[in-house]
Each structure stands twice: as C-alpha cells, then as structure tokens.
Amino acid sequence: MPDSVTRLYNAALACRHDDPSTSRTARLLRSGRSKMAKKLAEEAVEVVLDSMLGDRDAVVKESADLIYHLVVLWIASGIRPEDVWKEMDRRERLLGIAEKVPKKVFDDRRGARSSRSKAAVCASGGDRSVQSPAAWSRQRRGKSGFGCAVSARWP
Numbered sequence: 001m002p003d004s005v006t007r008l009y010n011a012a013l014a015c016r017h018d019d020p021s022t023s024r025t026a027r028l029l030r031s032g033r034s035k036m037a038k039k040l041a042e043e044a045v046e047v048v049l050d051s052m053l054g055d056r057d058a059v060v061k062e063s064a065d066l067i068y069h070l071v072v073l074w075i076a077s078g079i080r081p082e083d084v085w086k087e088m089d090r091r092e093r094l095l096g097i098a099e100k101v102p103k104k105v106f107d108d109r110r111g112a113r114s115s116r117s118k119a120a121v122c123a124s125g126g127d128r129s130v131q132s133p134a135a136w137s138r139q140r141r142g143k144s145g146f147g148c149a150v151s152a153r154w155p
Contacts, residue, residue: 005067005081008068009074009081012068012071012072015029016029025072028069028072029072029075029076032076036073036076037073039069040066046065047066
C-alpha cells in the first residue's frame with residue numbers, strides 16, 4: 001500500500017496548480033485545510049457506517065475515498081508519505097506492528113512520557129497545559145472557567 005499511497009500523493013501534488021474548474025484535487029487544495037479536514041471526516045464516517053451495515057464493497061470504496069482525502073490534507077499540511085512511514089516504523093520499534101500507541105507512551109523524540117491528547121491541548125499565553133477530554137468538552141460548551149482556546153496545531 002505505501003507504493004499506492006505514494007503514487008496517489010505524487011499525482012495529487014502534481015494537480016495542485018491545475019485549474020480548479022477542471023481538477024477536483026486543485027479545487028480541494030484551494031478550499032483550505034478546514035474544508036479538507038471536513039471532507040476527510042465525512043469519508044471516515046461513511047466508512048464507519050458502511051462497516052456497521054456489513055457492506056464490504058462500500059467499505060472498500062469509501063476507504064479509497066478516505067485515503068484520497070487524507071493524502072490531500074497531507075499535501076496541504078506539508079506532510080509527505082515518508083513522514084508517516086517513519087512514524088509507523090518508530091511505533092513498530094516501540095510496540096510492534098499491530099499495536100496503536102497508547103495515550104501514555106515513552107516518546108523517543110522528547111525523551112519523556114507524553115500523555116497529551118490533541119483535543120486536550122490548551123494554548124493560553126503560549127503555555128501548553130493539558131485538560132482532560134471531559135474538561136475540554138465542558139469548555140467547548142461554555143461550562144468551564146479555563147478561559148483558554150484549544151490549539152489548532154499540535155507540537
């Protein structure tokens with residue numbers, strides 16, 4: 001699969017300067033990361049729903065769409081497939097190929113334990129502190145006095 005993803009990445013990268021009226025990829029790349037992220041989330045939900053219905057063929061097709069939208073978002077974010085493969089190699093060294101990195105794991109890039117979740121990072125005055133997901137959710141609903149905004153960027 002890495003070869004297919006790399007070929008898709010290179011093809012999408014080549015489309016970024018195409019005419020958006022004729023290229024869906026060029027149009028998507030010009031729409032901004034928020035729109036791209038929304039499209040990625042929509043495709044992920046479609047994969048989930050089709051898998052719950054047991055529709056194997058639909059899951060395969062929607063998975064291809066999901067990978068396409070992920071690759072487009074990588075391009076907009078300056079991420080190359082090799083960057084992701086390196087992270088996967090790092091995780092394999094730590095945990096084995098079939099395991100997801102747990103919330104608290106030794107992060108060999110920082111040399112310390114990392115327990116931050118993306119949704120829990122709070123950027124107030126440049127200081128990154130950690131909130132629980134429940135606290136973050138309460139804040140988003142306006143029920144918390146933390147008074148800080150969730151960072152859109154992850155370190």
